[in-house]
Amino acid sequence: MEADTELWQAADDLEEIEIDLLLEGIWRRYGLDFSDYAKSSLRRRIRHMAATEAVPNVSALSERILHDPATMQRLKSEFSISVGAMFRDPPFFRAFREIVVPILRTYPNVRIWDVGCGSGEEVFSLSILLHEEGLVDRTRIYATDFNRAALEQARTAMLPLAKMKDYTANYRESGGTKEFSSYYVAKYDRAAFKPNLVDCVTFAEHNLVTDGQFNEFEVVICRNVMIYFNHQLRTRVHRLLFKSLVPFGVLALGDAESLRNVEFASSYERLHPTVQLYRRMH
Numbered sequence: 001m002e003a004d005t006e007l008w009q010a011a012d013d014l015e016e017i018e019i020d021l022l023l024e025g026i027w028r029r030y031g032l033d034f035s036d037y038a039k040s041s042l043r044r045r046i047r048h049m050a051a052t053e054a055v056p057n058v059s060a061l062s063e064r065i066l067h068d069p070a071t072m073q074r075l076k077s078e079f080s081i082s083v084g085a086m087f088r089d090p091p092f093f094r095a096f097r098e099i100v101v102p103i104l105r106t107y108p109n110v111r112i113w114d115v116g117c118g119s120g121e122e123v124f125s126l127s128i129l130l131h132e133e134g135l136v137d138r139t140r141i142y143a144t145d146f147n148r149a150a151l152e153q154a155r156t157a158m159l160p161l162a163k164m165k166d167y168t169a170n171y172r173e174s175g176g177t178k179e180f181s182s183y184y185v186a187k188y189d190r191a192a193f194k195p196n197l198v199d200c201v202t203f204a205e206h207n208l209v210t211d212g213q214f215n216e217f218e219v220v221i222c223r224n225v226m227i228y229f230n231h232q233l234r235t236r237v238h239r240l241l242f243k244s245l246v247p248f249g250v251l252a253l254g255d256a257e258s259l260r261n262v263e264f265a266s267s268y269e270r271l272h273p274t275v276q277l278y279r280r281m282h
């Protein structure tokens with residue numbers, strides 16, 4: 001029994017070395033730094049990728065990744081976990097409508113940064129909400145992600161038609177009162193969103209590990225992105241988000257996130273008892 005445990009430990013240690021070498025190789029070959037992503041989640045995703053690529057171990061996967069940029073793009077998609085849903089966590093969108101929208105009405109122009117927008121579910125939801133609240137003409141949404149494939153998908157403004165039933169339920173639960181199907185047309189198995197929903201959106205590549213501030217915003221939405229980062233990278237990103245917010249700007253985080261152990265926590269005021277919405281006070 002003890003011998004078995006030792007064997008497992010040795011295999012784990014070896015895999016740890018292989019993963020470190022893979023990350024080092026990706027950094028040197030592609031300039032992408034994943035060293036501050038949470039280790040357990042990286043390990044799970046690398047194992048999954050090795051299985052789908054049908055290679056026996058991480059070293060074999062490394063070789064393929066270093067020699068083939070297309071495999072690297074697949075790994076990036078694997079790491080980016082870009083699963084999203086429209087009006088995900090409906091109470092968040094309800095609180096946004098009830099608390100943030102009145103704040104936004106006080107600004108002549110509104111800039112929103114949707115950080116880690118994935119394939120666009122969150123940004124389309126936001127755009128629908130802003131249309132309904134009559135704010136879209138004075139708003140520009142900057143939707144960024146480091147995953148080019150996800151951004152390309154987002155730019156098409158199309159999502160699987162099969163998901164619309166769930167998204168309609170989320171929309172209603174979030175306080176939406178219009179006919180949700182009026183926002184898209186069915187094209188085979190896709191729902192094509194009305195072009196005016198993306199007119200107010202600028203999509204761009206931005207990597208939270210390496211890229212810096214590019215504007216100031218009245219609202220920064222960074223939901224379910226930092227959960228994959230370690231403490232060091234989270235600290236870097238929180239600094240970036242703080243610097244990117246105008247005074248009295250609003251920060252939105254995901255349901256499983258908070259400002260606990262964040263250096264700027266005392267500079268924010270919480271706007272809602274349960275939803276992760278904060279206002280930068282100084």
Ligand SMILES: C[S@@+](CC[C@H](N)C(=O)[O-])C[C@H]1O[C@@H](n2cnc3c(N)ncnc32)[C@H](O)[C@@H]1O
Pocket residue numbers: 079080081082083084085088115116117118119121122144145146147150206207208209222223224225254
């Ligand atoms: C789980 S999705 C969240 C999507 C959306 N914000 C939501 O809550 O529905 C996480 C997103 O973070 C992006 N992401 C991961 N690492 C990133 C990085 N270093 N820079 C920018 N985006 C990143 C992924 O590509 C993915 O689209």
